[in-house]
Amino acid sequence: MSSQKVTFTSIVVGGGLSGLLMAMYLSRMGGRVQVFERRSVRTSWPRSGRSINLLLSARGLSALRELDLEETAKKTISVPVYGRTVHTIANTTSFVPYSDDGRKPVHICSRWDLHRMLREEAEGLPNVTLHYGQQCVGVDPDKGSVSFVDTETKQQHEVSADFVIGADGTYSAVREHLLRRVPANFEQTVLSLGYRELTIRPEDQDGGGLDRHTSHDWPRGRHMLFALPNLDNSFSGTMILPLNGRESIESLRTETDVREFFAHHYPDVSPMMPDLTDEFLSRKLATFLTVRTSRWHHRDKVVLIGDACHTVVPFYGQGMNAAFEDCAVLASRLLAHGDDRESAFAEYVALRKPNTDALAEISVRHLDGLVDPVRHSIRETRHRMSVRLNRLARLPGTRLYEMVTHTTAPYAECVVAAARQERRARWLGLSVLMAFYAARSWIDHVSRRLRQRRSGMKSQEA
Ligand SMILES: Cc1cc2nc3c(=O)[nH]c(=O)nc-3n(C[C@H](O)[C@H](O)[C@H](O)COP(=O)(O)OP(=O)(O)OC[C@H]3O[C@@H](n4cnc5c(N)ncnc54)[C@H](O)[C@@H]3O)c2cc1C
Numbered sequence: 165m166s167s168q169k170v171t172f173t174s175i176v177v178g179g180g181l182s183g184l185l186m187a188m189y190l191s192r193m194g195g196r197v198q199v200f201e202r203r204s205v206r207t208s209w210p211r212s213g214r215s216i217n218l219l220l221s222a223r224g225l226s227a228l229r230e231l232d233l234e235e236t237a238k239k240t241i242s243v244p245v246y247g248r249t250v251h252t253i254a255n256t257t258s259f260v261p262y263s264d265d266g267r268k269p270v271h272i273c274s275r276w277d278l279h280r281m282l283r284e285e286a287e288g289l290p291n292v293t294l295h296y297g298q299q300c301v302g303v304d305p306d307k308g309s310v311s312f313v314d315t316e317t318k319q320q321h322e323v324s325a326d327f328v329i330g331a332d333g334t335y336s337a338v339r340e341h342l343l344r345r346v347p348a349n350f351e352q353t354v355l356s357l358g359y360r361e362l363t364i365r366p367e368d369q370d371g372g373g374l375d376r377h378t379s380h381d382w383p384r385g386r387h388m389l390f391a392l393p394n395l396d397n398s399f400s401g402t403m404i405l406p407l408n409g410r411e412s413i414e415s416l417r418t419e420t421d422v423r424e425f426f427a428h429h430y431p432d433v434s435p436m437m438p439d440l441t442d443e444f445l446s447r448k449l450a451t452f453l454t455v456r457t458s459r460w461h462h463r464d465k466v467v468l469i470g471d472a473c474h475t476v477v478p479f480y481g482q483g484m485n486a487a488f489e490d491c492a493v494l495a496s497r498l499l500a501h502g503d504d505r506e507s508a509f510a511e512y513v514a515l516r517k518p519n520t521d522a523l524a525e526i527s528v529r530h531l532d533g534l535v536d537p538v539r540h541s542i543r544e545t546r547h548r549m550s551v552r553l554n555r556l557a558r559l560p561g562t563r564l565y566e567m568v569t570h571t572t573a574p575y576a577e578c579v580v581a582a583a584r585q586e587r588r589a590r591w592l593g594l595s596v597l598m599a600f601y602a603a604r605s606w607i608d609h610v611s612r613r614l615r616q617r618r619s620g621m622k623s624q625e626a
Contacts, residue, residue, distance in 0.1 A: 172505075173325040175200065175310055177300045177338050181275075182470030182487035183331030184282035188231050189495035190329075191289045198323065199286065200298040200312055202332075216361060217392040217400045218278065219245075219481030220271040221569045227488035233285065241277040243393045244269035249378045250540065255432050259378065260544060264551065264563060268570050270481065272379070272392045274400075300332060303341035305462040310338075327505060328466045329494075334455055336472035348459030355452040355477065355528075357404055358413045362443050364391050364399040366436045374399060374436075381534065384429050386411050388535045391433075401437070403444070404535070413449055452477040454524050460513045464505035467512065469494060474520035479530040480568060482523055482575075489572070490516055515574075522576040526564065550589035557592055561585055 172195045176183045179201030187197045220228075220242060228234040238244075246269050247261035262270050286292050295312075301320065302311035309324035330338025343350055366374055374380055374391070380399065382389040386406060391399035406412040411429075416422050419441040426434035434440060455475035461467040470487030494512045501508035533543040547563050554561030564582035567573055573581075 171195065172327070174198070174327050174329060175308075175323055175325045176329045176331055177303075177310060178202075178330070178332030178336075178470075178472070179283070179286075179294055179296070180331060180333055180470070181279060181282065181484050182491055183329070184279070184286045185227060185231070185488055186329055186331055186469055186491045186494070187286050187292050187294075188282075188289065189491050190498075191286075191292045192231070193495065193499060195291065197292045198325070199292065199294045200300060200310070200323075201294065201296050202299040202315065203296065204315065205294075205296040216275050216402075217272050217394065218275055218484055219392070219569075220273055220278070221481065221485055223482070223572050224485040224488040225271070226572050227492040230492060231285075233281070236281060237273065237278065238271055241281060241395070242271035242273040243376060243395060245272050245377055245379055245393065247378050249375060249380050251380060251382045251432060253384065253429070262565070263570055264566050269377075270569060274394065277395075300337040303328065303330075303338050303466065305342050305345045305466045308465040327464060330466065330468040330472045331470050333471045334453055334475040336468065338466065339457060339468055339472050342459060342462055342466055342468070343457065346459055346462055348457060350458075351454075351456045353454045355531075356407050358407050358449045358451050359402050359404045360413075360444055360447045360449060362389075362401040362403055362437055362447075363439060364401045364433060364436050365438060366397060366399075374433075380433075382430055382433060383535050383540055385536055387429070389430055389433065390534075401433075407451075416444070419445065454528065456521065456524060460517065461509040464509060467494065467509045474517075474524065476520070476524045476527040477531065478527070479534055480523070480527045480565075482527065482568065486520055486523055486575075519575040522579045523568075526568070526575070526579060550586050553589040553592040554585050557588070559585075559588060 174190055174195050174197050176187050176190075176197060176199045179187075179199045183199055183201070187199050190197045220237060225234050225237070228237050245262070246266060247259050250258050250260060252258075262268065283294070287294060297315040298312040299315055300310055301313050303309070305328075307324060308326060308328050309322050310328055311320055311322045313320050328338065330336050330342070332338055342348075364374070376393045376397070379393075380391040387404060389401055389403050391401040393399050405416075408414045411425065416425055422441045422444045423434075426437070426440060437443075453475050454477055455471070457468075457473055460473045469490040471483060473490075474486065476483050476486070490512075493515055494508075497508040497512045497515070498505065501511070533540045547565075551561040551563055560581075562581075562585075564578060567578035567581060568575065571578070
């Protein structure tokens with residue numbers, strides 16, 4: 165980051181992953197930052213329960229690098245993972261690397277460890293103040309002021325600053341108040357699937373045959389289980405099921421239902437889930453949302469980042485990575501535009517929105533190939549063929565997954581490049597096929613001619 169200093173005051177609503185990272189960027193720029201978080205610091209940052217693990221990849225790491233946190237994140241709170249092991253119902257496995265050469269890892273870390281790391285860093289900065297138990301209940305986008313209720317005392321108070329950053333997640337109160345003030349499109353879509361977090365705890369040290377340096381998928385068509393390694397020997401599993409119908413969240417109501425379902429569909433892994441029935445029946449059900457809004461900022465006063473402006477379903481493992489990228493881009497635009505904050509916000513939105521829209525689409529599409537084992541293998545074969553055909557023709561060939569996960573190329577450009585490669589592969593495939601048929605017809609033609617000539621010669625001899 166440039167060392168140019170800008171002085172301003174700002175309020176960050178939401179002390180989650182992107183709010184804390186943004187606070188650090190703003191502090192580096194010389195701003196005074198107050199972060200207001202709804203949860204109380206003492207009670208609400210669970211170490212267990214709904215402990216979702218996150219894939220940290222190139223974009224997230226790049227933002228952390230700018231704040232000198234990349235190495236700490238990699239070395240102290242994550243497990244490097246090189247691909248996905250897919251487990252079939254017949255108890256066979258196949259491996260799908262996360263990168264074309266199989267050598268580039270993604271880093272799996274617990275949401276809470278990552279959050280703790282960011283919180284401790286932010287708390288150590290002299291010009292950042294964190295306020296907990298403060299719920300945003302109102303925003304005046306014209307004034308840049310925010311009303312909070314103290315969740316313990318229930319007292320309401322108002323705070324103002326030069327500008328406000330809404331980093332308060334999927335159900336953002338800042339976004340809600342922004343949209344009340346300025347008309348805009350807002351769209352929320354929910355998949356007809358839900359998920360529950362489960363713990364997989366292999367008893368033996370070798371992980372019960374579950375490699376700690378891969379993620380694990382059990383795709384079963386209507387439902388699937390996937391697991392990401394933790395720092396200890398355990399894995400955090402996520403069971404994804406339809407909300408209704410047969411083999412659904414709705415149909416699995418009793419301990420017997422759950423036990424029989426897992427014994428039937430997940431016989432290899434369910435013995436490694438000692439708290440299966442308890443966890444499945446008691447843990448909160450969560451759903452998969454996509455949220456888009458056409459309005460991300462108001463003048464030079466309010467701007468949204470992270471899930472508050474683009475919640476995506478998690479199948480690509482990019483929501484947080486994209487949120488961290490928002491922080492880096494917004495900080496760079498603020499530095500570039502100096503006092504002209506409105507232009508900085510407008511440019512940030514222009515740079516990010518087409519890309520997070522593209523991410524939202526590929527994230528939903530990616531689910532198909534994850535849950536359905538047949539589609540999964542067709543998709544993988546198609547991608548591999550497409551890459552090979554392009555490379556055979558000495559053209560660039562990289563899987564979309566590789567571009568999204570291991571580069572910082574804008575998401576929309578990755579999608580366009582992958583579509584271009586697919587088109588080329590289709591043409592190249594067609595050309596190979598046509599060349600094959602042309603060669604076969606030529607060989608047929610020549611051998612027919614030879615046969616004719618030979619039979620002509622024989623009749624002359626006769
Ligand atoms: C199951 C699952 C798996 C995922 N896996 C991955 C992954 O592997 N990789 C990846 O990159 N992303 C992943 N994501 C997405 C990732 O979790 C989000 O994109 C990321 O947390 C967004 O960060 P955020 O700071 O914008 O929002 P959040 O992390 O939700 O933080 C918002 C904060 O605002 C606070 N808040 C909310 N309302 C108020 C209010 N009114 N007043 C004050 N504070 C408020 C909340 O308490 C919270 O602390 C996953 C998501 C899910 C659900």
